Amino acid sequence: MLDYVPSFTQLVSELNKLPGIGPKTAQRLAYYILNSPEQYSQGLSKAMHEMHLKVRKCEQCFAxxxxxxxxxxxxxxxxxxxxxxxxxxxxxxxxxxxxxxxxxxxxxxxxxxxxxxxxxxxxxxxxxxxxxxxxxxxxxxxxxxxxxxxxxxxxxxxxxxxxxxxxxxxxxxxxxxxxxxxxxxxxxxxxxxxxxxxxxxxxxxx
Ligand SMILES: [Zn+2]
Incomplete structure (x- = not known):
């Protein structure tokens, strides 16, 4: 892929792991994030990380x-x-x-x-x-x-x-x-x- 922009390629490869996201969509999303203001990518990565830290399954019902x-x-x-x-x-x-x-x-x-x-x-x-x-x-x-x-x-x-x-x-x-x-x-x-x-x-x- 775009080996001369490794950080871009890295993001595309991470997005490509998501269900229903093929290589083309992964590239399109990466371009969208690249072209958005810096606050957007900061907010996005913060939201993903926080969700991972905070959300768990209920002990009783697993919601x-x-x-x-x-x-x-x-x-x-x-x-x-x-x-x-x-x-x-x-x-x-x-x-x-x-x-x-x-x-x-x-x-x-x-x-x-x-x-x-x-x-x-x-x-x-x-x-x-x-x-x-x-x-x-x-x-x-x-x-x-x-x-x-x-x-x-x-x-x-x-x-x-x-x-x-x-x-x-x-x-x-x-x-x-x-x-x-x-x-x-x-x-x-x-x-x-x-x-x-x-x-x-x-x-x-x-
Ligand atoms: Zn519950």
């Missing part, structure tokens, strides 16, 4: 947080403890929150079961989920009674639902899956918040 122990969803005393929504990624929580249709607790799997990609239940937060549920079932007030699976309607989503449904049914927990309004093969990333709100209200039993 992203800057709190020491539990995230603000787990700390919120007004939420319904008996209702748990399982999502694939932390970003799914923002969309469900924006829909305004859910006031229970969350659990983030950080992926879905995908045998083709070599991702099994042990690579996700499923053990912690089972532990959390079993702990909740020790008393009536803390018991998780219903689990909503807000996973994509694709093969990996279906595989994950089947796996979790077995574990939850063994514990007598009601299981539903958001379905209505989400197209087959649909990614909940691209569903607007009103459709997502309706999908939650019209969830179907698994």
């Amino acid at each position: 992203l947080t800057e709190n020491d122990n539990l995230c603000h969803f787990c700390e919120d005393t007004k939420r319904n403890d008996s209702l748990l929504c399982i999502v694939e990624q932390p970003s799914d929580i923002s969309r469900l929150e924006f829909s305004g249709a859910f006031r229970g607790r969350y659990h983030v799997l950080h992926g879905v079961i995908s045998p083709l990609d070599g991702v099994g239940p042990e690579d996700l937060t499923t053990q912690a989920l089972i532990h959390r549920i079993d702990l909740s079932l020790k008393t009536e007030e803390t018991a998780i009674k219903e689990v909503i699976l807000a996973l994509d309607a694709d093969l990996e989503g279906d595989t994950t639902v089947l796996y979790l449904a077995k574990i939850l049914k063994e514990r007598g927990i009601k299981i539903s899956r958001i379905a209505h309004g989400i197209p087959i093969g649909g990614d909940i990333d691209y569903v607007d918040h009103r459709t997502l709100g309706r999908a939650l209200e019209n969830r179907v039993d698994v």
Whole structure:
């Protein structure tokens, strides 16, 4: 590449490592940063570094947080403890929150079961989920009674639902899956918040 400007080449190579960023886009972004005022690149690198230092996963639900122990969803005393929504990624929580249709607790799997990609239940937060549920079932007030699976309607989503449904049914927990309004093969990333709100209200039993 542009070996006579090694610092430029270095940035292009770092940007190229980002998902969905090919060499051409990496070059375009590097030119954009180069042509922006110095404050922009300072702000950008500071924001990236600070995020890395501060953001961690909640000990209980694995959502992203800057709190020491539990995230603000787990700390919120007004939420319904008996209702748990399982999502694939932390970003799914923002969309469900924006829909305004859910006031229970969350659990983030950080992926879905995908045998083709070599991702099994042990690579996700499923053990912690089972532990959390079993702990909740020790008393009536803390018991998780219903689990909503807000996973994509694709093969990996279906595989994950089947796996979790077995574990939850063994514990007598009601299981539903958001379905209505989400197209087959649909990614909940691209569903607007009103459709997502309706999908939650019209969830179907698994
Ligand atoms: Zn949490």
